[in-house]
Amino acid sequence: MISISRKYRLVLQLCVGLLLIALPYLLGNQYFVRIATMIGIYVVLASSLNLIIGFTGMYSLGHGAFYGIGAYASAILSLSLHWPFWVTMPLAGLFTAMVGAFLGLATLRLRQTFLVFGTLAFGEIVRILIMNWNSLTRGPMGIPGIPVPSLFGFSFKNFSNYYYLVLAFAALVVFLIARLYRSRVGRAWVAIREDEVAASTMGVPVFGYKVLAFTISCLFTGLAGAFYGHFVRYISADQFGMNESFLILTMVALGGTGSIIGPVIGAVILMLIPEVFRFLAQYRSVLYGAILILVIVIKPEGLAGVKGLFVPPSGTARFQFRKRKIDPAAEGQAGGGAA
C-alpha cells in the first residue's frame, strides 16, 4: 500500500471525516443519501468478513445468513415485544454472535474447502428455515413495517439522520477492528493465518482464537443486519441469500484481504459501480463475477491488501499460462494432499 507519512495521514483522515459528515448536504438528493447509507452498512459487512478471511485465514460463505439472522432477530423483537431499537439491535448482534460461535465451534476444525461448503450449507439452512417458519418469520411474505429508531424523541426517519447513525456505527466498527488488529489478539490471528502449526507451537490456542474471530465477525454482521432492517423497514428471506455472501466476499477480495482500509474501499467501489454505470445495472452481477476472477488471477492481494491469502509463497512464479513443466516450488501446493 502507498505509505503516507504520519502528518499527511492525519490531514487526509480529517478531510475524509469532514467529507463524510458533510456528505448529505453535498449530495442533496435523498436517493444518493440512501446509497451512502447502504455503503456504510456494507463497509461493516465487508470489514467483519475480513476479520475471518483476511486476519485469520478462514472462509465463510454464510455471512449473508448471519446478516439475515441479525435483521430478523431485531425486527421480530421490536415488532412482537415493542422494545426500542437500542435494545433489540445489541440483542440481535449478541444472538448472531452466539449462533456464529456455535457454528464456529462445530465447523472450524474443517479445512478451508470444506469450511466454505459447511458455511454455505449453513447459510442455505437458515434461508430455508426463514422461508418455512411461518409463525415466527412470516415465511416468504417477509416482515414489513419495522419501526424506525428514535432517540429521546429524535427520529431517524429522515435518510440523512439515519446516514449519520450508520456512519457512526461503521466508523466505530472499523475503529474497533483496527484496534483489535494491532492488539495481542490480532497478532495471534495473523500468526494463525501465516502458519497454523507454527502459531500453535508458539503457544497460541489456535482453535480458540479462530472461534473468537468468527464470533466477533458474526457480532458485527448481526449488528449490521439490525441496522439494515430498521433502515429499509421491510425484510424477506431472499435478501440474505448466497448472493449477499458472494457480494461481501467480492468486496473483501477486491479491496484487499488483511488490510483495514481494503474492505472499505471494496465496499465503496462495488456499491458505486452500478450507480455510476447505470446502463450496466442489468449486468452488474456479471461484473461482480468478472471482478472476483480478475482480482484473484491478476492482483490477488486486492487493491489495498497487505500480503493476502491468495498470494503465492515468495519465489513462486505467478503466471504459468505458457509454462509446460511443473514448477518444483509450486508442486508442493498443487500435488498430493497439501493444502
Add this chain to the structure above:
Amino acid sequence: MFTQQLVNGITEGSLFALIAISFSLVWGLLKLVNFAMGEIYMFGAYAGWIVVSYITPNLFLALIAGFAVGWGLGWIVEKVAFKALRGVPHIASLVCTIGFSFLFKEIAAAIFGAQTKAMPSFYSSTAIVVAGANVSWLQIFMVALAVGMMLLLQLLFYGTKIGLGVRAVALDYRTAGLMGIRVDRVTSIAFSLSGALAAFVGVLAAIYYNAINPYMGFVPGIKGFTAAVFGGITSIPGAILGGYLLGIIENMSVQFVSSGYKDFVSYLLLIVFLLFRPNGILGKKAKL
C-alpha cells in the same frame, strides 16, 4: 406413494450420482473443488434447450450438445481457475470458481433472460406400473443412460491409456510427471470431462423437470457435492452410492416431512458428514 417416491428418488439419484462423479474426478486429481459445476450443468441444459427448440427435436443431439458445451466450459474454468493459479494456495482456486459460478449464472441471465423457460418433454408416457408407482419411459431411459455413462467411465479409467494417466496423476502428481505422463494435459482432459458430465446431467434434468432458468444450477451443484462427500469424495463408487442414497433420502423426506424442507435435509446431511465422517461411506481414510 412410498414406491413412487422411491422411483423418483432413484431417478434423481442417478442425476446426483453423475454430478458427484464430476466432483470426485476433480477432487481425485487436484484435491480441488469446482464451485461452478452447477452453472456448467445449467449451461448444458440451455444448450440442450436451444437444440431441441430451435434446431431439431432430437434428444440425443441435445445430449451431445450439452456434453460439448460442458467440455468447453470445463476447459475454460480449468485454464483460468486452476492452471493459471497453480502454486497459489488452494483456496484461491476455489474462490475463483465461485466467481465463475456467478459469472456464468449472470451471463446466462443476460443472454436468455432470468425467467423460467419450458423444456419439451420426451418419453413421458408411463412404461410400467410397479406397486402403484408410475414409472415413465423417461425415468427408465435416464437411469439406463446414467448407468451406461458410469460403465463407460469405468471403461475409460481402466481400459484406456488416458484413463491410466488420470489414475496415475491422481495417485501421485509428481511421479506421474517423471514417468512421462503429460500431467497438464491429463488434468485438462479430466477437468473438461467433469464439466461435460455435469452439462450432460443438466440436459437430462431439464427434460425431467421440463423447466430451465439461469439459477437452476446452484442447488444441484451443492447436492452433487453433498452426494460426493456423503459417499466418499475420494472414491468414484462412493460418489455413485452417495448420489443414489441422497436422491432416495430426499424424496423420502418429501413423503415423511414436508416438501419445503427437501433441500434442508441435503444441507444438514452435508454438514453432519463433513463434521463427523468427512471420508464418507466408502471413502478411503484420508485427512481432509
